[in-house]
Amino acid sequence: MRNIQIIVITLFLVISVAFSAFFLYDRxxxxxxAPVIVCDGEPIHVSVHAxxxxxxxxxxxxxxxxxxxxxxxIVRRVSQLYGSNxxxxxxxxxxxxxxxxxxxxxxxxxxYRKPRFSLSQPLSFNVSSKVTLEGRLSAxxxxxxxxxxxxxxxxxxxxxxxxxxxxITVQVTNSSxxxxxxxxxxIIQSFTARHPVIRLSEYLIYATKDETLSEERLRSYIVxxxxxxxxxxxxxxxxxxxxxxxxTSKHGCxxxxxxxxxxxxLTYTVLLTVVVE
Numbered sequence: 001m002r003n004i005q006i007i008v009i010t011l012f013l014v015i016s017v018a019f020s021a022f023f024l025y026d027r028x029x030x031x032x033x034a035p036v037i038v039c040d041g042e043p044i045h046v047s048v049h050a051x052x053x054x055x056x057x058x059x060x061x062x063x064x065x066x067x068x069x070x071x072x073x074i075v076r077r078v079s080q081l082y083g084s085n086x087x088x089x090x091x092x093x094x095x096x097x098x099x100x101x102x103x104x105x106x107x108x109x110x111x112y113r114k115p116r117f118s119l120s121q122p123l124s125f126n127v128s129s130k131v132t133l134e135g136r137l138s139a140x141x142x143x144x145x146x147x148x149x150x151x152x153x154x155x156x157x158x159x160x161x162x163x164x165x166x167x168i169t170v171q172v173t174n175s176s177x178x179x180x181x182x183x184x185x186x187i188i189q190s191f192t193a194r195h196p197v198i199r200l201s202e203y204l205i206y207a208t209k210d211e212t213l214s215e216e217r218l219r220s221y222i223v224x225x226x227x228x229x230x231x232x233x234x235x236x237x238x239x240x241x242x243x244x245x246x247x248t249s250k251h252g253c254x255x256x257x258x259x260x261x262x263x264x265x266l267t268y269t270v271l272l273t274v275v276v277e
Contacts, residue, residue: 031065031096031097031099032097032099033063033064033065034100035064035066035094035099035100035101037059037060037061037073037101037102037103038062039058039103040058040059043108044057044058044105044107045108045109045110046107046108047109047110048109048111049142052074052075055075055107056073056091059073059103061093061101063095063099065095066096072094073093074092075089075090075091076092077089077090078090078107078176080177080178081176081177081178085108086107086108086109087107087109088105088106088107089104089105090104091103091104111142112142112143114178114179114180114277115139115140115144115172115174116139116180116206117138117170117172117275118137118138118139118204119137119202119204119273120135120136120138120203121203122203122271123136123137123184123185123186123203124186124189124270124271125187125189126188126190126191127162127163128160130160131160131188133151137151137170138151139172139180141172141175143174143176144174147174150172150173150174151170151171151172152172153168153170154169154170154181155168155169156168156169158186160188162188163189163190164187165185165186166185166186167184167185168185169182170184182204183252184204185255187270189268189269192266193229193230194228194262194264195229196225196227196228196231196261196262196266196267196268197224197229197231198222198225198239198258198260198268198269198270199225200223201222202221202272203271203273204273204274205221205272205274205275206275207276208248208276209248209250209251211248211276212248213243213256218243218256219236219237221272222236222258227262228262238260239258239260240258241256241257241258242256242259243256245257246274247276248274250276251276253274253275253276254273254276255271255272255273255274256271256272257269257270257271258270258271258272
């Protein structure tokens with residue numbers, strides 16, 4: 001019995017000494033101090049396509065054991081936009097003992113712009129036909145690329161039974177939380193293979209406020225025109241361009257009308273939407 005007590009006491013002492021040694025080692029030898037990220041204080045202005053190295057410019061990181069670990073700084077994430085072209089960027093750095101610190105600062109994009117729409121075909125439909133945006137309207141973003149799948153139709157009042165021009169409003173939001181909204185026209189008109197055909201290279205363009213769009217430029221968007229779907233080619237100078245609804249003095253959307261009336265007295269019209277950012 002006495003021998004068992006001696007063994008137990010001995011084991012207890014051995015464990016106590018080992019624990020004390022481990023505790024002392026852990027407190028004195030194991031690195032528990034986090035590294036530090038320091039910023040030079042200079043504002044950072046970068047492209048939306050900036051590399052991680054560019055996003056980390058002006059930052060240094062040091063550690064009490066590893067020394068300079070600036071090359072270990074990583075970009076954790078970039079926030080959604082605030083203002084028109086600014087965001088917060090979040091960084092982290094780890095030392096060799098897995099201690100880490102985080103840091104954040106504001107950045108300004110030098111070339112950012114809102115998402116943009118494009119139209120590959122006119123939104124011109126025959127009376128009683130189905131109106132669709134699929135395959136015609138797309139959207140792209142400098143940060144996300146093609147975001148066509150994010151397009152949402154926010155309002156419409158199109159009547160396919162009555163000829164006329166009907167506005168529809170569409171919107172799209174990129175991953176930075178920025179939403180672009182445009183109102184574009186849908187034309188409901190009665191036409192057959194005997195009607196003229198007018199094709200444009202663009203059906204939606206962007207302009208700056210107060211920008212002048214010359215007739216020469218507007219006419220350059222005409223790709224081809226025919227008397228009818230299988231008729232002779234027209235002189236592009238014969239296409240009537242109506243700019244009475246065009247207004248670049250304010251932000252928003254307005255339209256340029258392209259039309260032609262053939263020898264049968266049949267008229268066909270397409271619209272070019274101008275978005276003033």
